[in-house]
Amino acid sequence: MATSPPIFLLLLILSLALLSVKSNTTTIESTCKTTNYYDICVSALKSDPRSPTADTKGLAAIMVGVGMSNATATATYITGNLTTAAKDTVLKKVLKDCSDKYTLAADSLRLTIQDLDDEAYDYAYMHVLAAQDYPNVCRNIFRRVKGLVYPAEISRREMSLRSICGVVSGILDRLAE
Secondary structure: OOOHHHHHHHHHHHHHHHHHHHHHHHHHHHHHOOOOOHHHHHHHHHOOOOHHHOOHHHHHHHHHHHHHHHHHHHHHHHHHHHOOOOOOHHHHHHHHHHHHHHHHHHHHHHHHHHHHHHOOHHHHHHHHHHHHHHHHHHHHHHHHOOOOOOOHHHHHHHHHHHHHHHHHHHHHHHHHO
């Protein structure tokens, strides 16, 4: 009979842990419902191991991190294509400018993390909008050069970053309430 209290205690701890995970799943889902990209939001947050213990502000920070990774990976991808364009100086310059814009997008998102820490949600929102717009500048750089076609892979990455920033904006709206 002496083993009954530890078993009871173990069951209680397991129950509380399950409730905590279920509660955070509910937090993730209710937070993501405030965004325009629910599926992207839920998928990204549920795949991050920090999400089960994060509050809404923590979930926003996780999504900002996803955006920073996306922007940095895209800048790296574009820089990698500079070697392919080595003979075409116009294309090389356009790719360099685009890579710089994605680097600026990542920098804007880094500032968003500081804004979240300071609970300066208006500034955070401004930095997210800037990060969301930098890829548009890249697209416009391609449009200005006659004969250049905006690469499909960069377009796909642009849409991905826009969606991620849209999720962050939705979460920021919830935090600012």
